[in-house]
């Protein structure tokens with residue numbers, strides 16, 4: 001039977017011939033848990049086993065409260081260091097980067113089945129892996145057995161064609177889709193992104209798309225492999241859907257006239273054209289996260305910045321997604337440029353994304369962020385408001401101190 005990418009990977013991983021709706025008891029290729037979720041996973045694991053199933057396949061990055069910003073965080077991190085050492089698992093201490101970026105850079109290969117105790121694990125679909133978030137208890141069980149139950153999801157095929165206009169990028173595409181599909185429009189479904197626009201898109205851009213599959217309720221996002229995937233992963237493994245594969249829905253979009261998009265408070269699917277919210281005054285701009293903290297994102301932000309300065313009225317917080325990203329930006333003097341323009345540049349971590357560490361918003365404050373969620377209270381006070389945008393919109397807005405269309409000043 002012809003198969004979607006999700007059906008192929010789950011069939012391979014469970015050694016069965018499966019189609020959407022079937023259940024798979026599958027072998028996991030990689031299991032990731034971070035500083036927030038791994039402590040509970042370790043507790044769950046300790047109740048059922050003494051040795052992990054395969055230390056090379058377990059990855060524990062400390063990224064959400066990194067370096068530790070409370071005694072509780074410090075204690076949890078200490079516990080994880082000890083666990084990783086005792087069990088010999090792969091471990092990334094504070095400062096290395098966001099869990100998902102580290103997984104992309106160092107671990108994930110096409111066709112793999114990857115679980116992460118974090119909802120944005122779906123990001124790795126950019127490399128042709130079936131990757132999905134699981135709870136800490138499931139993660140604890142997976143640490144012990146290397147196996148987990150999955151229901152094979154239906155797949156929505158999203159075909160994108162057309163060249164993205166200047167100053168419009170992958171984030172605008174995925175915000176547009178979130179607005180169209182809605183926050184629960186793809187519940188337990190996989191989103192396969194395909195078409196000429198995807199073929200031209202960098203791995204970083206594909207990661208931005210797959211990252212936000214969960215914001216539509218999706219089980220995962222997926223992109224077939226090509227030369228870019230091979231180059232990025234150093235792997236010749238290929239995965240693509242069969243031509244006659246069965247999709248629950250097929251959506252087509254032409255992005256050649258796409259406008260910069262903004263998700264307005266307090267829902268990711270409350271998506272507007274930038275013209276509808278232009279002029280909204282800002283207190284803070286955050287450029288970073290597993291959605292848009294990659295080299296390509298920050299480089300775009302730097303290009304928008306040019307020789308200008310960030311507004312004194314705004315705290316502009318920039319957080320590269322990993323040490324590797326940070327180093328590359330440093331080599332190109334981009335970090336220096338941000339600093340000289342007045343930004344606060346922090347070491348790689350989740351940053352203000354979910355308000356778990358620094359850069360929280362106060363009562364009545366307004367933030368613009370390149371991250372993936374703008375839920376009430378997520379980035380600080382429940383009385384703060386957060387807008388989501390691309391790095392290009394965020395940079396231009398940080399310069400002006402209000403939400404600003406980057407196309408206006410660049411023409």
Ligand SMILES: CC(C)[C@H](C(=O)O)[C@@H](O)C(=O)O
Pocket residue numbers: 036037064117118119120133354
């Ligand atoms: C901490 C973690 C459980 C959480 C997630 O699962 O997504 C976080 O990364 C987030 O973005 O809200």
Ligand code: SF4
Pocket residue numbers: 064098099100118120289290291349350351353354371372
């Ligand atoms: S950057 Fe934000 S969305 Fe991504 S893992 Fe960290 S907290 Fe979650």
